[in-house]
Amino acid sequence: MSSDDKIIEGLGYDEALTELRGILEALDGEAVDVDKLASQVERADLLIHHCRSRIDAARLQVEQVVEALVEED
Numbered sequence: 001m002s003s004d005d006k007i008i009e010g011l012g013y014d015e016a017l018t019e020l021r022g023i024l025e026a027l028d029g030e031a032v033d034v035d036k037l038a039s040q041v042e043r044a045d046l047l048i049h050h051c052r053s054r055i056d057a058a059r060l061q062v063e064q065v066v067e068a069l070v071e072e073d
Contacts, residue, residue: 008046013054018048 007014023044026032 004043004046008050011047011050013051016047016050016054020044020051023047 012021023040027037027040027044
C-alpha cells in the first residue's frame with residue numbers, strides 16, 4: 001500500500017469527493033499542467049474507488065439495519 005493509498009483511506013467521503021471535484025475542475029480547465037496530468041488522473045482514480053467503497057459500506061450497513069428491523073416484526 002502506497003502512502004497515497006494510506007492517506008486516501010483516512011479521508012471521509014465528503015473530503016474525498018471534494019478533492020476529486022477539485023481535480024476534475026483542474027483537468028477541465030484550459031491550463032492543464034501536462035507534467036502533472038498522469039498523477040492527477042491516478043489520484044482521481046484512487047479517490048473514485050475510495051468513494052465507491054464508502055458507498056458500498058454504507059449500503060451494507062443500511063441493509064443490515066433494515067434486515068434486523070424486518071426480523072423484529
